[in-house]
Amino acid sequence: MKIRTNQQWLWAVPVSLAALVMAGCQERPAPQKEQVKVEKQEASSTIPLIQAKVVSVKLSKPEACDAEGCTQYEIQTVKSNLKWVDDYFIDRVKKADPIAFSTTPNEKINTAEGASPNLSQSSTYIRFVSQQYDRATFAIQTYTYSSGAAHGMYHQEFVNFDLKNKKRLALQDIMVKGVEQQLLNTLYDSNSIWLEQHSIEREKLKLSDNFYYGANGIVFVYPLYELASYAEGMTELTLSYSALTKLIKAEYLPALPKYPSS
Template identity: 85%
Template sequence: MEICTNKQWLWALPVSFAALVMTGCQERPAPKTEQATTTKQEKSESIPLIQAKVVLVKLTKPEACDADGCMQYDIQTVKTNVKWIDDYFIDRIKKADPIAFSTAPNQKINTAEGANPNLSQSSTYIRFVSQQYDQATFAIQTYTYSSGAAHGMYHQEFVNFDLKTKKRLALQDILLKGTEQQVLDTLYDSNSIWLDQHSIERTKLQLSDNFYFGANGIVFVYPLYELASYAEGMTELNLPYAALTKLVKAEYLPSLPHYPTP
């Protein structure tokens, strides 16, 4: 406005009125409520929206050989927009298969008596599964075939991250203190038909540390042969969220509808 850009005329006014006009032209600080809103927004934006793709891991020794034969490695991991998650999986991979990253030369294979060299296989695939606000779930799929075996062995491990604390969530991290037995009993009751069909008594069932947050509940995953045959694969037992409201910490449960009681 002209009253703020051209101030020469102010000298003709009384001193008190001129001071009042000058004060009105000064920039006012932002209200405290706006600053508080910005702070909350920044906290919300600190939770990343996971973007992930599967990429090959460069190996120094994709085929490692000793006197008995060779092991071929196929390793793929996730590349995300969160560095500490990428680093976590690379560290896991290197600890699980250090030979694939070794710079030592391969040994000479023993081919005495015209025997064919043994050739085994090891595969590791990591993929992004899902995200529920500040919780992200990934899966580590592994397959190993030893030369001469009837079949290979596979496993799937789920890894759940708390994106606020930047840590992996173990089962004891999400359960309320002292509720382990209640969770186990509720898990058995929720899957009693399948467990009865497989002759698994209540006293034989244990909680699995391998779990993920499913659409309808927490899913506990058991390795091959523990609860069922190889042909049936890895067992998954679902524990509905509605049964966990007093067993799992509230921050690790989704917001559930309030269904009318009959």
């Protein structure tokens, strides 16, 4: 009986060791803090980092002619890792210059004998500007010259996207409801010296839906001639992020540093 008992004890040893080894090999649940960190990383990974390059658009009519003369077209757009963004800009340029994409044959030009036909120009250039987490900014630069004009006309439109919801952001989308006049007054006060020098009264200033996120604040952009002369170019009025905390929705503002109160 004694020998049998020892044999049973010896047999139980490897079984106990195996149980300990199996218990040690089992994966332990991650601490709650680590799980939260992983979830945040996974959430942030859903916002893509934009990679974009400028490419030329193939046109059916790089030079379109009618009875009055011809217009030369040049269009460049962005090719990025976001198809819905690329499609947005292709749709924009097709709507802006449908003649350049038309397959209708050119008309014969009516010109006096020995005279050169009228030649105009139209160019569009789209580029990627910047990205701030789930917001991205692009710019559409256009230039047109009509034959015989003293100079051409140019314009730059900034297009801001909400990458999370895959939509373009208008000023009404990012602004707190009901603060239009307050925003306008704050914009005027922040740029009053320049505006007064150009004889722009408070009542004449309007909010521009053409804006972009600058280094120090939101920059409102105005067309040629609206606030200044052609020589001065397009006007840009900046409103600091600190002045926008109660005027722009929090999710559309960058995080501002918090200083301890004295």
